[in-house]
Amino acid sequence: xLAIDRDGTPATAFRAEVIERGLLTATGVAGVYGRSDxxxxxVTRIDRWVSSLVSGDNADIVRFPPVLNRTHFERSxxxxxxxxxxxxxxxxxxxxxxxREVLESAQQSGDWSAAFPxxxxxxxxxxxxxxxxxxxxxxxxxxGRLIDVMSYCFRHEPSDDLARMQSxxxxxxxxxxxxxxxxxxxxxxxxxxxAFTAALGLDGRVELASDPFFGRGGTxxxxxxxxxxxKLEIVVPIASEERPTPIISxxxxxxxxxxxxxxxxxxxxxxxxxxVGFGLERMALALFRRxxxxxxxxxxxxxRELGL
Amino acid sequence: xLAIDRDGTPATAFRAEVIERGLLTATGVAGVYGRSDxxxxxVTRIDRWVSSLVSGDNADIVRFPPVLNRTHFERSxxxxxxxxxxxxxxxxxxxxxxxREVLESAQQSGDWSAAFPxxxxxxxxxxxxxxxxxxxxxxxxxxGRLIDVMSYCFRHEPSDDLARMQSxxxxxxxxxxxxxxxxxxxxxxxxxxxAFTAALGLDGRVELASDPFFGRGGTxxxxxxxxxxxKLEIVVPIASEERPTPIISxxxxxxxxxxxxxxxxxxxxxxxxxxVGFGLERMALALFRRxxxxxxxxxxxxxRELGL
Numbered sequence: 001x002l003a004i005d006r007d008g009t010p011a012t013a014f015r016a017e018v019i020e021r022g023l024l025t026a027t028g029v030a031g032v033y034g035r036s037d038x039x040x041x042x043v044t045r046i047d048r049w050v051s052s053l054v055s056g057d058n059a060d061i062v063r064f065p066p067v068l069n070r071t072h073f074e075r076s077x078x079x080x081x082x083x084x085x086x087x088x089x090x091x092x093x094x095x096x097x098x099x100r101e102v103l104e105s106a107q108q109s110g111d112w113s114a115a116f117p118x119x120x121x122x123x124x125x126x127x128x129x130x131x132x133x134x135x136x137x138x139x140x141x142x143x144g145r146l147i148d149v150m151s152y153c154f155r156h157e158p159s160d161d162l163a164r165m166q167s168x169x170x171x172x173x174x175x176x177x178x179x180x181x182x183x184x185x186x187x188x189x190x191x192x193x194x195a196f197t198a199a200l201g202l203d204g205r206v207e208l209a210s211d212p213f214f215g216r217g218g219t220x221x222x223x224x225x226x227x228x229x230x231k232l233e234i235v236v237p238i239a240s241e242e243r244p245t246p247i248i249s250x251x252x253x254x255x256x257x258x259x260x261x262x263x264x265x266x267x268x269x270x271x272x273x274x275x276v277g278f279g280l281e282r283m284a285l286a287l288f289r290r291x292x293x294x295x296x297x298x299x300x301x302x303x304r305e306l307g308l
Numbered sequence: 309x310l311a312i313d314r315d316g317t318p319a320t321a322f323r324a325e326v327i328e329r330g331l332l333t334a335t336g337v338a339g340v341y342g343r344s345d346x347x348x349x350x351v352t353r354i355d356r357w358v359s360s361l362v363s364g365d366n367a368d369i370v371r372f373p374p375v376l377n378r379t380h381f382e383r384s385x386x387x388x389x390x391x392x393x394x395x396x397x398x399x400x401x402x403x404x405x406x407x408r409e410v411l412e413s414a415q416q417s418g419d420w421s422a423a424f425p426x427x428x429x430x431x432x433x434x435x436x437x438x439x440x441x442x443x444x445x446x447x448x449x450x451x452g453r454l455i456d457v458m459s460y461c462f463r464h465e466p467s468d469d470l471a472r473m474q475s476x477x478x479x480x481x482x483x484x485x486x487x488x489x490x491x492x493x494x495x496x497x498x499x500x501x502x503a504f505t506a507a508l509g510l511d512g513r514v515e516l517a518s519d520p521f522f523g524r525g526g527t528x529x530x531x532x533x534x535x536x537x538x539k540l541e542i543v544v545p546i547a548s549e550e551r552p553t554p555i556i557s558x559x560x561x562x563x564x565x566x567x568x569x570x571x572x573x574x575x576x577x578x579x580x581x582x583x584v585g586f587g588l589e590r591m592a593l594a595l596f597r598r599x600x601x602x603x604x605x606x607x608x609x610x611x612r613e614l615g616l
Contacts, residue, residue: 065475113426167373
């Protein structure tokens, strides 16, 4: 444990040390960082470690780029609940004259965004979003499906909190099936996620959580989400001891995605879904904060887990 | 070599087989694909192989997310030359009422993009773009700098050619220094890139190339680029035998980025830069096309290179 954890301004001190040591490099945009070789290697090892721990579950493994079909995004309901976090991708479709106007505007630090209408893609908001379209408008096999994904995700929430990046990676297991099997799957993951966290020597605890829904109606949605115990998180200290950061998120969506995407169970009912997501940059930050910046000096058991 | 290479419609047949075998899965957007475990593993191995081959060069390794600071993008000149390929990231910044209008528009398959003004980031157009801002407004050490990057890149060019993805990964080595050393570095890379290609059992050849500059003025820029031998490519058959696809690109920028970003040599002149970029998805596709879809049956020498 680093001494800076205890001095009352840990977030600032930890952030300063991460930047000063070059683990992450600022790019001039809050929440967008370059990654050092050491940081990236740690993220890659955590990603592979998650893969190895879940390999016996025999998920179908698929990887998506950081962009998502816009019609799938619209169908998912993300725009209803989290319009303020979404990033949409736009492109220029004008004449040479319009191009000259864009360049003049850029020269004067103007806003040339009107010349860039939306394209067919948005930035992937969470690694599981491309999975539901894969299963859309079809019946699941009797045992349901288990899919393993990992991708860069984007959330428009500029912040100086290192653990709240705008562009970050998430490794997820996504379960789709009937209500009972999906609930049971998520419940089995709670102690498992705690054990994963403990294996890395991190002081994690399970918390009931809610998503940052948009607007006044969002408050009600968040209350409902807590009441129905739909979102659980494993939290560990990163930015502060008092307000630990989620590194693993365990979400039960009921039949939200099943209904939105026409995914049905083998016996014809709307499928239920659940996902367990590992925040890879956050896990790396939690490890550096807990075990220090000298990776060769991390506890032997943790190094063994990560193949160090 | 696959039989489908020779029948006159190879691109269509190869594409059909890649999709049918599930190496890549369509997402409903041209040029945006899911990657199977086998395809992703191949990309990862190619990436690591490139890293191992260049490790003796002692580049500074840094990794960036798929988004780039918009002011750096503007400063780079990309908007001048390639406005039609750029992807800018936009986000919602409206009221609850504006949100309701967006949802109504989406419901009617309308265009809600006007409610999404540009954010502080754009999609990274090439892996080297975040490197020049790192070096900006400063003098290089006497020996210059060598930086190794890899990231997802975006180009808005929807196409059914599997080798022309909108979202893809590029591994690059970027050299900055004085004119002579940068030219010499790029020249040494030409036979080296050919040797890399041969080591994978690919039939590559070096070609003089040019970038797809925008507009009428772009034609002149492309002619100039060829005349000055600024862009070389190693091309191999992917979509067709007759029009092979670049898998490695060797670019000499003269002092374009040095001047744009205020990067100077140790003796105070605008730095020259060059980059060598490996198209990771294209290299994977070239391997499957050349050696077949049964990876364990690839030539022993190629499997050895990739640690298979």
